[in-house]
Amino acid sequence: MSDEAAVADELRADRAAIEDAPAEPAPRLAFVVDLPAYAGPLDLLLSLIRDEKVDIYDIPIAHVAKQFLLRIRVLQLNDAAEYLELAARLLRIKAQMLLPRHGESETWEDPRAELVRRLLEYQQMREVVDILERRGDERRSRFARAYLPESGESVAAPLALSLGELLTAIDRILRVTREPTVHTVVARTLDVAGAIAMVRSLIAERRNARWGELVARDAEPWQILSMLLALLELAKLGELRLAQPRPFASVEIQHDSPGEAA
């Protein structure tokens, strides 16, 4: 078999391994009792490199890629997509390593270089995490004053507002509202109860009102119908009287409570 054919075969097998990874049920390994929680694919890869005691500057890619895929399967990782992406990258590097090198070896660029750089950067960040964790624990082990007796009258303090806070708020809104400007038009059912409540509150305040005050000029048909039915209902209940002085004139609505002079 030629080199190219061998590489192609490897790649086929690798692709199959990736495609299988999430679907295949995890083998229940007896020794996997306490699954460590990984913060991400780089965390997993880094701990693999540590466990396998390999040199980070000279990673045996084929071996590490295989182990990496195995761990993804065993751990049944939830964010599998991100882990699989790194797995695919490892296999790509492996393929590049398998390809015969052309030209001078000095000009050959190690396909692992970018990965190593990222791993080192990630490891550096993990060091900071350790520091933060230690300091956070230290602080958590000491309490601040918790009991705050109520003070007398509290005067409103001046406001501290930043544009950043406002932008953040908009950010949050846009995250939950996908299409903020598009409203879906749905058929509205009549809201007679709402209209009744509104008329009642209006005539509780004033002796009379006119149709034009109750229904806006550009009211939708359902609003006009709701109001009409509400007025008829209230008239039937004897709470108000309707009058139209002349044809096409605005309907007048009068408060009609018993015991009051007309």
Place this chain on the structure above:
Amino acid sequence: MIPLVKLLEAALFASPRPIPVEELSALAPEASPAEISAALDALREHYDVDGHGVELAEIGGGWQILTRAEYTEAIERAQLAARPQRLSAAALETLAIIAYRQPIGRTEIEEIRGVAVGSILKSLQERALIDVVGRAEGLGRPLLYGTTPLFLEQFALRHLEELPRADELAIALRPAPQPL
């Protein structure tokens, strides 16, 4: 101070409410009630004799450390001067919606936020960050809200157009292309 007094001091300081004496006993199960009581006396005396800014008080069956009354006024004055209040996330969101959609009615704001905003509108209005700017047509003629000049002042904006456009924000918030 002896260890028991120090423990009581730390617990009284850390507790969100006054502590009844039985609960103080739970702190040091090996100490007798008489020892707890003596320790409380020692702490009170220490604060009084040594001249501290705080004192130990038993109020309504619970023990608490209180700031001495003579300092409270100075403290409140300094706090007020140096620690301006912040708006809650809910209030900021409501304010942001009004800034971008004004004039806007309560129902529309509630549709976007998914929760009632009545009391928030009221407090934003009290702080003069928003105001009623008109009434919508239609049933019930709901009130419409808009931002005030003080709003611009607070955010150091010359005019509303200085806010980033909503479509710019939407682009910024699109899921980024996956790394790796």
Place this chain on the structure above:
Amino acid sequence: MIPLVKLLEAALFASPRPIPVEELSALAPEASPAEISAALDALREHYDVDGHGVELAEIGGGWQILTRAEYTEAIERAQLAARPQRLSAAALETLAIIAYRQPIGRTEIEEIRGVAVGSILKSLQERALIDVVGRAEGLGRPLLYGTTPLFLEQFALRHLEELPRADELAIALRPAPQPL
């Protein structure tokens, strides 16, 4: 204790959060910065030498009284106060990156961590440990994040420079990211 020390103690006792030095100065406008500083030293020394259950700590550009760690267990056992929850590893990683590289955008954080961080950024922001500090130039003008004063507080840092510089970490590779 002299009156100024008592006043500062009263104010520090009354506050659940560190009090910035400016606010302490506002308490006693007639005192010079040197006098304030001397009074703080006197208070710290009093707590240490006299053996109190609390101590004075310098955190996030301000001063705060905290209980001594040795009493925490007993206080928790007696259920008088509870320690706040720890942050997840994912949240700490994201915070670490923001602390060192601020102002930094989401995409950049995701490149380093290798995972999406949208929901973590949101929850860190809700906990007020980070905030939007600006927007980057360029397409979409992405939001940039930075740490807040509360971040310093929760990790008992006096200021960001207290974290080791990138080149002091065991592995130094990139030109030092601005420590800010």
